[in-house]
Amino acid sequence: MSKKVNIIVTQPPYGKEEVFGAIPLAATQAAADNEASITFVSGAVHAVVTGQQTGYGDVARWGKNIPPLENEIKNNLELYDFYVLEQDLTKRGIKDSEIIEGIKKTNISELTDRILESEVTLVL
Amino acid sequence: MSKKVNIIVTQPPYGKEEVFGAIPLAATQAAADNEASITFVSGAVHAVVTGQQTGYGDVARWGKNIPPLENEIKNNLELYDFYVLEQDLTKRGIKDSEIIEGIKKTNISELTDRILESEVTLVL
Amino acid sequence: MTNLLLVLTKDPFTTETPELVIDVANEAKNKGADVSLYLIEDGVTAAREHEFGQRIATLQQKGVRVFADDKSVLSRGIYDKLIDGVEIKEIETLLDFIVDDYDRTAWF
Amino acid sequence: MTNLLLVLTKDPFTTETPELVIDVANEAKNKGADVSLYLIEDGVTAAREHEFGQRIATLQQKGVRVFADDKSVLSRGIYDKLIDGVEIKEIETLLDFIVDDYDRTAWF
Amino acid sequence: MTEGKQLTIISIRGPYGDEAPFTLLRLAHAAREKGITVNFFNYLDSTVIGNKDQVPKEYPSVEQLFADVLKKGLKKPKTDAIACIKCTDSRGVTKTQTEGVVIGGLYDLAEWIAESDKTILLG
Amino acid sequence: MTEGKQLTIISIRGPYGDEAPFTLLRLAHAAREKGITVNFFNYLDSTVIGNKDQVPKEYPSVEQLFADVLKKGLKKPKTDAIACIKCTDSRGVTKTQTEGVVIGGLYDLAEWIAESDKTILLG
Numbered sequence: 001m002s003k004k005v006n007i008i009v010t011q012p013p014y015g016k017e018e019v020f021g022a023i024p025l026a027a028t029q030a031a032a033d034n035e036a037s038i039t040f041v042s043g044a045v046h047a048v049v050t051g052q053q054t055g056y057g058d059v060a061r062w063g064k065n066i067p068p069l070e071n072e073i074k075n076n077l078e079l080y081d082f083y084v085l086e087q088d089l090t091k092r093g094i095k096d097s098e099i100i101e102g103i104k105k106t107n108i109s110e111l112t113d114r115i116l117e118s119e120v121t122l123v124l
Numbered sequence: 125m126s127k128k129v130n131i132i133v134t135q136p137p138y139g140k141e142e143v144f145g146a147i148p149l150a151a152t153q154a155a156a157d158n159e160a161s162i163t164f165v166s167g168a169v170h171a172v173v174t175g176q177q178t179g180y181g182d183v184a185r186w187g188k189n190i191p192p193l194e195n196e197i198k199n200n201l202e203l204y205d206f207y208v209l210e211q212d213l214t215k216r217g218i219k220d221s222e223i224i225e226g227i228k229k230t231n232i233s234e235l236t237d238r239i240l241e242s243e244v245t246l247v248l
Numbered sequence: 249m250t251n252l253l254l255v256l257t258k259d260p261f262t263t264e265t266p267e268l269v270i271d272v273a274n275e276a277k278n279k280g281a282d283v284s285l286y287l288i289e290d291g292v293t294a295a296r297e298h299e300f301g302q303r304i305a306t307l308q309q310k311g312v313r314v315f316a317d318d319k320s321v322l323s324r325g326i327y328d329k330l331i332d333g334v335e336i337k338e339i340e341t342l343l344d345f346i347v348d349d350y351d352r353t354a355w356f
Numbered sequence: 357m358t359n360l361l362l363v364l365t366k367d368p369f370t371t372e373t374p375e376l377v378i379d380v381a382n383e384a385k386n387k388g389a390d391v392s393l394y395l396i397e398d399g400v401t402a403a404r405e406h407e408f409g410q411r412i413a414t415l416q417q418k419g420v421r422v423f424a425d426d427k428s429v430l431s432r433g434i435y436d437k438l439i440d441g442v443e444i445k446e447i448e449t450l451l452d453f454i455v456d457d458y459d460r461t462a463w464f
Numbered sequence: 465m466t467e468g469k470q471l472t473i474i475s476i477r478g479p480y481g482d483e484a485p486f487t488l489l490r491l492a493h494a495a496r497e498k499g500i501t502v503n504f505f506n507y508l509d510s511t512v513i514g515n516k517d518q519v520p521k522e523y524p525s526v527e528q529l530f531a532d533v534l535k536k537g538l539k540k541p542k543t544d545a546i547a548c549i550k551c552t553d554s555r556g557v558t559k560t561q562t563e564g565v566v567i568g569g570l571y572d573l574a575e576w577i578a579e580s581d582k583t584i585l586l587g
Numbered sequence: 588m589t590e591g592k593q594l595t596i597i598s599i600r601g602p603y604g605d606e607a608p609f610t611l612l613r614l615a616h617a618a619r620e621k622g623i624t625v626n627f628f629n630y631l632d633s634t635v636i637g638n639k640d641q642v643p644k645e646y647p648s649v650e651q652l653f654a655d656v657l658k659k660g661l662k663k664p665k666t667d668a669i670a671c672i673k674c675t676d677s678r679g680v681t682k683t684q685t686e687g688v689v690i691g692g693l694y695d696l697a698e699w700i701a702e703s704d705k706t707i708l709l710g
Binding site: 138139140141180181185186187188189190191 | 523529
């Protein structure tokens with residue numbers, strides 16, 4: 001039976017792996033006819049900022065760069081909905097103009113609706 | 125050269141391994157003539173509460189129980205100093221009467237002194 | 249009316265997550281859902297009698313039932329230090345809640 | 357006068373640690389120490405222009421120098437979004453600071 | 465009433481550093497007694513839960529307890545476990561998973577979520 | 588001026604789940620260029636940093652980069668690494684540490700702290 005899968009991420013990008021893990025977890029749901037969404041809250045809201053440039057040093061030495069989460073998000077925007085909790089953006093001083101286009105601002109009321117309406121809520 | 129080693133623990137006991145890891149880390153310092161202390165701050169202040177009873181179920185099935193951190197602390201109280209940040213106790217409602225005897229309450233001023241006076245500060 | 253079980257595993261203040269759980273519990277209750285809060289692992293410290301415990305007591309007054317995991321409470325030495333009305337339960341109860349009794353579980 | 361380098365790796369609000377670092381920086385400065393704050397990993401987000409960034413700006417006014425790691429700032433897309441006076445440095449500088457320039461390093 | 469139901473449990477935390485793997489084991493034991501079928505999906509750091517040869521000196525062995533759960537789960541009620549291949553490859557634990565753990569991927573998880581009565585993630 | 592100095596770096600976070608192991612590698616590369624001797628003590632979850640056969644698909648390989656640092660550290664400036672035995676035993680990674688990692692204990696760390704110019708812990 002297909003399900004709504006509501007994924008909430010609380011941990012900051014790059015410092016922690018949760019954002020990177022949540023994106024393919026949501027992307028693969030469609031294969032089983034599940035419907036996924038991701039909501040960034042708490043430290044994870046930093047993931048929505050544009051202009052992320054990764055790399056710790058010379059690629060010849062490092063083998064490859066860390067994948068920019070901005071690209072991962074952009075590659076998935078057509079597949080499912082991305083939300084970011086407005087109150088946690090405000091708290092951290094992230095302006096609307098910084099947000100990757102296509103990510104939707106949300107609030108506690110809407111997040112609670114998603115929790116109540118989704119058969120599955122997964123918090124990373 | 126012997127050194128003062130100032131260990132600060134920020135993570136809650138049982139939920140995270142940091143308290144369990146900090147105790148032997150401090151205990152072994154004396155072998156190299158270092159002088160250690162532990163200060164519990166933030167979520168780690170829950171470690172100072174008396175009456176900790178561990179065990180997730182039948183020991184026959186589980187093999188052994190998780191070690192009670194209260195015992196680990198008591199076994200090391202003679203070897204080095206344990207401190208707990210008073211403001212974080214207050215914030216969490218932990219009363220003086222709950223604190224394992226021998227653990228000293230401390231404040232930001234004293235903690236800062238230890239950071240300034242210790243050759244090594246380790247935050248877990 | 250949807251039954252919602254919120255499971256909290258985190259210590260208040262140390263991380264921001266417990267505040268979000270309180271917000272969601274309040275909002276879900278306002279929307280007419282039947283809400284319970286189940287504390288396990290470090291989450292049991294949230295129900296101590298203190299500033300955060302008071303926020304949970306306020307939820308109780310709004311009709312949110314609050315449970316705490318027995319083993320988590322015992323290991324942290326706080327069996328008799330929780331706010332009134334917190335029901336201490338074994339893991340079997342939590343499992344029944346998740347599988348049978350509640351429509352929705354959100355594990356924080 | 358002791359030189360103290362405080363290294364912060366954590367995002368403000370998500371955990372409680374950055375607040376402790378601010379408290380220690382203030383107190384060390386009050387005690388006459390020469391204090392610097394070095395932001396790396398998630399810690400760089402603390403210097404954004406917002407509520408927490410203001411607390412760092414207040415430290416700067418008291419004479420605390422503030423540094424931010426270049427790679428951490430770039431990956432998070434905030435190179436041009438930090439409060440005034442934050443000096444962006446490479447990892448070699450941090451290493452020099454730890455090994456040579458500062459008497460004490462506390463890495464949070 | 466719970467008997468015959470199916471629960472998927474996703475983990476993301478590794479053993480010993482976090483309490484979540486012990487919660488996983490407690491839930492597994494309870495599920496067995498109640499006749500609930502459980503699917504474990506080990507993701508990110510939790511792919512170390514099934515890593516072989518864990519001999520903790522002071523803690524219960526997460527691996528042995530997990531292997532025991534999977535072994536008993538060959539008979540009704542079923543207990544299965546998948547470890548995410550990208551995560552096991554990253555950490556070098558693909559070839560060292562304890563008996564009963566199958567290497568798989570997120571598509572398997574999507575199907576488990578679709579067919580299970582309930583799914584939780586132990587954060 | 589830094590040349591010839593000795594730095595001990597204690598880690599507690601595992602690879603990929605946390606950024607700290609990448610910071611460790613960046614510090615290691617910088618130390619080599621500056622002629623600083625580095626002692627790595629891998630504790631708790633960070634004992635997985637040296638686990639063999641890490642082939643992450645999308646991240647740089649922490650193991651290979653770490654092994655490379657240790658190999659270069661055979662010649663001046665020295666780079667040594669100890670993984671805590673209680674932690675490797677718990678996680679089943681005692682016998683699978685990459686070349687150059689020595690299994691040791693907290694007493695070794697105490698001595699490194701005593702003899703190093705500086706010691707930090709990457710939390």
